Amino acid sequence: MTKQVKPVLQAKILLVEDDEDDYIITRSHLEELTSFDSHLTWVTNSVEGLQKLTEGNFDVCLLDYQLGAETGLSLLKQAVESGISTPIIMLTGQPDKQLDLQALEYGAADFLVKSELSEARFARAIRYALSRREFELERLNRLRLEADNRSKDRFLAHLSHELRTPLSSILGYTELLLESNHTEDARPELNIILNNGKHLLSLLNDILDLSKITANKLELRPEPTSLRHLILDIYTLLKVTAIDNGLELTFNSLTPLPVLITVDGTRLRQVLINLIYNAIKFTDAGSITVDLWTQQDAAKEMLMFRITDTGVGIPQRQLKDIFAPFTQIEDYLTRKKGGAGLGLAISAELIQRMGGRIDVASEEGKGSVFTFSLDPGDITDTQRKPLSLEPSLNNNGGAHSKLALTGEVLIVDDLADLRKLSAHWIQATGASVDFAVNGAEAIAKVKHKIASGSYYDLILMDLHMPGMGGREATVAIRETGYQYPVVALTAAMAKGIRQQLTALGFNDVLSKPITKNQLYRALRCYLTGNSALTDNSAADSLPLHFLVVEDDTEAAQLMQILLESLGVKTTLAHSAEECMRELALLHRFDRILLDLGLPDSDGLQLIERIEHNYPDNIVIVVSGHEHDIAASGSAIVQQSLLKPITKQALNSLVLTCR
Template identity: 30%
Template sequence: MPAMTRAGVIQRLERAWAQASKAAGTPLAKPLIYSDQRHSSFASKALVFIAFSNLALAGLAYLTGTSPAIYVGLLLVTFMAIAFSFSKSRGEGVVAEEQRAMHQNALQMEELADRMWEMRESEQRFYGLLEGLGDLVVHRDRDGRILYANKVLGELLGMEVDQAYGKTLSHLGIEIPIVPEAAFADGESISSTDVAVRTGRGLRWFAWTELSMRDTESGEASHWAIARDITARKLAETALVNARERAEQASHAKSRFLATVSHEIRTPMNGIMGMATLLADTTLTHEQRTYVGAISTSSGALLALIEDLLDYSKIEAGKLELEAQKMDVREMVESIVELMATRAFAKSIGLGCHISPLVPEYVNADPGRLRQVLLNLLGNAIKFTETGGVLLTVIPSQKDGKPALSFRVEDTGPGIEQNALERIFKDFEQAESGSTRRHGGAGLGLAITRRLVEAMKGRIIAESAPGEGATFTVTLPLDGEADEEAKNTARSLAGYHVGILASHEMEAEALSRSVRAHGGRSTIIDPTAASKSAQGEDLDALIVDASLEKEDGSCLRKLRENGWKAKRNITLIAPSERGRLASFRANGYGAFLARPARTRTMLRMLLSEIPNRPSEVPSPKAGRKAARGAHTGLHVLVAEDNEINALLARSALTRAGHRVEVVTNGRAALDVLTKQSRPYDIVLMDLHMPVLDGLDAIAGVRRFEEEAGMAPIPILVLSADGQEKTRQGVLAHGASGFVTKPLDPDKLLLTLETHMAA
């Protein structure tokens, strides 16, 4: 049977049904055939029912003898219904499968549409965020063509942003010094730089970040750039750099100004101080001597202030240099104490020094800077102490687990409020606002001291309370060579008992500590109890302050009567009391110890079997006389361009019995010193002179002497610059020695004598 469509089958069934109804003479019930897909299952069942019904009717027609055409027609309809039902069942299965597939596809398409809608919405939010970000955002392909840019690019370039699509940044006038293509081999890369973009509003700066990345699905590489406008920051940075440069220039100018002015002020001050010293050596009335003393004191204070200002300017300009070298700690500390003794004794206060025997003999340090630190601390302590005294103690310690030395300065001054302890280390600050008027000074001493200590990698601590004095402790990481002699003498006074009677508690304490540190026993005798009846003790040595002794020796006699009997009697004498040496000897004192006492000198005196003679503590005048006696009548050439300094040198040397000639520049000095018949024994050469400076003049003299085969003449350099670097520099140029300005007549003559003796 040829294949028929569903509609064709229905039409044939309807025609067969009509013929059967006509032959029967009675209309038959029309079969229900549904074309609606919704009733397809019901139609299939109806066709089966109709087929069996028609089959029954055909049988009935045959049995009743009805016309053959009728039952044949009924049979034909029955077979056609069965065939159509079978075909329909198979078609419905296919249709149902297709319907299920179509329904699944519809669901997938709906899900895909939902996802696409969500992605589109997310993309819109993303680009909306980029538009509102405020930073420039550009997306480019690997060739640099713009795929997307937010509105900031259009505003920056003064154009519609759509006009930039497809173009490169270079085409738009933006050069990016980042080459991210090399990162494509690894997939992603981030790099940043600052980019300048010229716009209609002028030059704009952007912090440009470039991100190079690959699409994970397509593998295509592209660039994302995010740039933030940092023009304001750049302008601020430029302004800051310019301000810093101007500040540095101003600081350098100020430093040069201070250095120049300090030098210009220091030069005449040196002359004033030198002349005051010479004047004090002449015959003066009491009133005149008072005036000269005031001149010396005032000029010394002004010179100290100038030195502070110069040091401060160096520190502020970052030009502070340290020159570490091997130095003798004991010699330096004791010489500083001796130098400050005059100021302490002038105020009738005590000044003592104790150095532990465990302190190394030599350490590596900058002697000039360490000296300055100790001078500042001692100077402050003496300035603010009206009664009592000042004590400097040096002991070994540790800093950060490494060997160090501690220098402790104690005083009995008014003390410092707790809230002022930190402020006093600041520039131009003192403990109280009124102290500048009462005590003088610019408030720079401690500020400079702290910066010097910190430059030497040390620390400084202040401890004080009102009415209890103050203690300043400086700890420096100074390691050095052990003093074997000091170690050997650490128990050298074992078994010794030393009595100490001093008018100042600090000095008595310093002597007592030194005795105990070397294994001895010490007893400090109360000055008020010395004249009272008391049971004293037998002593190996008795040290008595000369200021407590009478001309008739009654103090020593009273001590003996009270039981303080000693094998050796030693007087502790100040420089101003040297004229009493004869009476002290006559009253039973066999040895003399100069104030402030040096530990080594005291040890030698206590351990010596022969009493020390007074000559062991010579006065400055005695030293000057000794110098005169040894080498008198020397012919000295002074090369000095400053008239006052030249006059000072001439006066000091002439008084010592020498002949002096003066030249005012280095060229004149070189001319007279490069002659075969030069008449001079020694030369004083200023370091800085017009026409030819001192170093060049010295170099010329040494070349002449070498070529002529002449013995080198001693040349002493005169300079206010006492830095070790300067000293070494002049010695390297052929100088024989160095004399620091301001010129001190006694030191000048002593230096002259030393070099002539050599």
């Protein structure tokens, strides 16, 4: 049996000692330490000692207490105050407990008496000092890494803002032109601008997602999700792109599919769009086929996806690298396709986090097949149906094509283009607008309104402006006594920002680039008026549809009877999970009446889940005590009803929805 040999430690040691005899004795001690391979440097005074320590090339410093007319304590103190991390062992000729304590208080790693030195004692002190240095270096590296990560996060937040701001103008004005009646001849060119602007936005989102993955900050939010709705959304989105490229896009279910699955629908949609769009991009002729089925995998039933294309294919030598970040296929046929090479890397990471895996098979000139699995949650008792991509005829909760609103909105943004774009959308609803170019001007305008006895019904406040930003301005506006809604506009949607802004006095936050749907959701929540279909007869033909979330069966049934007597179709849910399942199937109700005391979830947490996944809904809180709507920090909570609920209260609510 081979005897294990302990590794010899390498140690660069600085000796600060003014006595040559003591230098020789110390060197002899070090030479006798067989467990160390030490390199000794000797200096005779504190000035040279501090200079050497500042250079930072030593693992340990042995410092004599008595250096001529001064003591080593002064050098020890200077070294610690200068941030020198090299551990220092104090040496003295006589034992002195008070001196020992003083040296340790000043920051010495150890205290040794020269006359009592033994090989074991000396070795232990140096070994401890080396361990302490290693720990200190690890701590400094960790602090440096954390500082670097904070710098990177700040840079990405700044980059996000700088890119999203011009994209807001590009996308918004292009959509505005496409909606007008004066640009028929330019529609193809405008669609190109719009599609390329959306492509730039998707690249920006990919970069931010990869940064979150790298920093382990990307969070999944699994919720009950309608698989059919998700697939129908993707098919509707991508079929036009496929047709424009002369390709056929088909979806097939190889087995009956669960009606509801529990996944992060936003991230699954992102993965499928990435893979299908790639297939379209790298296919010049033929088809893209997406197959779905369920498959038993060990003890778990998994949901499977297979995307098959008839495109250019991928060289075998590059298959192992395609899921690495920033990797693209370097083929003369595909260089023209562009992209940042992030989509597949992000998709692979998301699939892994959703409990699955992804594989690829490909042949140059014949096409590629991407197959991936994911955990759909417990689907044992879930209803199953073949996939149908026919548009649903079900009531969608009264989708409204036109808003009729009243009130005045103050738009605070330093960019004239974005002020003009937002104003056009707002004025189309019937509301009026006013403008401020920075926080200081916004404060002045609010004060002027208050002095004249009037107010703005809503303030849209950009957070990042020269001079005074939106945060400081909103705090100052709240101090004037202004109690109406303030909505933040920002490109930097970091984790926890909604809670931070709520604490400052904001009611909601919208991410840039702002879409018309986002803006109209906020206007519906905060301005008075009606959301009505342009055709009033059509509006009359569609009954209102409410979702009542109440765990008390008798109370829920009573509310259903009262609402249906008022002509309102009513769906009941007795828990948070039932609520999310109903929303997964229908997506939007005219109102959600939500009891805060549910058996499986805190009501406020459920509101947050609804807002994240189905933000076009409006929630009416039903509670046994007064609920502070502003304190909830949610944009979708419009009002509260106090139990017991009367028919008169419900009738008033119904009238505001018609």
